[in-house]
Amino acid sequence: MDGVHDLGGMDGFGAVHVEPDEPVFHQDWEGRVYALNTAMGARGVWNIDVGRFAIESLPPLTYVTSTYYELWLAKLERLLTERAAVLGQGTTFTVDDVGRVLTRGTYVRPATSTPRFATGDRVRARNLHPRGHTRLPRYVRGHVGVVQDVHRPNVFPDSVVRGDGEQPQWLYTVSFEGTELWGEDAEPDTTVAVNAFEPYLDQA
Numbered sequence: 145m146d147g148v149h150d151l152g153g154m155d156g157f158g159a160v161h162v163e164p165d166e167p168v169f170h171q172d173w174e175g176r177v178y179a180l181n182t183a184m185g186a187r188g189v190w191n192i193d194v195g196r197f198a199i200e201s202l203p204p205l206t207y208v209t210s211t212y213y214e215l216w217l218a219k220l221e222r223l224l225t226e227r228a229a230v231l232g233q234g235t236t237f238t239v240d241d242v243g244r245v246l247t248r249g250t251y252v253r254p255a256t257s258t259p260r261f262a263t264g265d266r267v268r269a270r271n272l273h274p275r276g277h278t279r280l281p282r283y284v285r286g287h288v289g290v291v292q293d294v295h296r297p298n299v300f301p302d303s304v305v306r307g308d309g310e311q312p313q314w315l316y317t318v319s320f321e322g323t324e325l326w327g328e329d330a331e332p333d334t335t336v337a338v339n340a341f342e343p344y345l346d347q348a
Contacts, residue, residue, distance in 0.1 A: 145197075146273055146282060148204040153283030153325065157208075174213040181216055186245040187235050190223055193301035197277040198222050251299040253312035259342070261316060265291045266348035269318070269340060277305035280344040284336070288348045289320040292337060300341055314342040 151157065169175040184190060190198075198219040199207070206218065237245055261267055271286040272278060279301050297312035304310060322334030 149200045150282045152281045177213050177217045193304045197305045253297050259314040261291050267345040268348040289318040291316050292319045293317040
């Protein structure tokens with residue numbers, strides 16, 4: 145979707161300040177929010193793509209004024225409210241479950257087709273403006289890049305969030321020249337690599 149969360153290529157938000165020796169959690173509640181999100185994922189109540197879309201759907205002012213884990217907390221509140229019926233029967237995790245709960249699953253799926261594009265192909269990112277979830281950054285839409293790598297099919301986030309199932313798609317690493325994205329004002333010799341699913345691309 146086109147939202148304030150898609151900040152790539154935008155300016156006017158000030159410098160990114162790096163905190164030296166930044167702790168994993170600044171306050172105890174942040175760790176609890178992380179644990180709750182992890183538990184919900186392990187229960188299968190939602191996956192990473194549904195969680196991302198819940199954050200993207202927050203009001204713009206909430207998004208830009210919230211800290212990282214405040215956004216995670218807002219996501220929790222939203223999804224737990226929306227999916228209350230699914231949470232009827234609780235699941236108890238014990239110490240023996242920690243390894244399983246903390247292990248991320250794979251989103252790679254078996255190939256059922258051949259890829260449309262190959263390494264070295266010139267492709268154009270489609271100028272999409274979906275109302276739902278997409279992993280195609282706004283700043284590359286409509287621009288031409290070169291396929292750098294072809295990855296095995298992955299679960300397609302757009303269809304998962306729509307409720308249409310996994311619909312695995314081939315995934316490509318596409319390299320864009322800075323001048324292609326931002327014109328002559330781009331920083332010299334800048335190249336941006338983006339992972340883009342096949343439905344996002346056309347032959348250039």
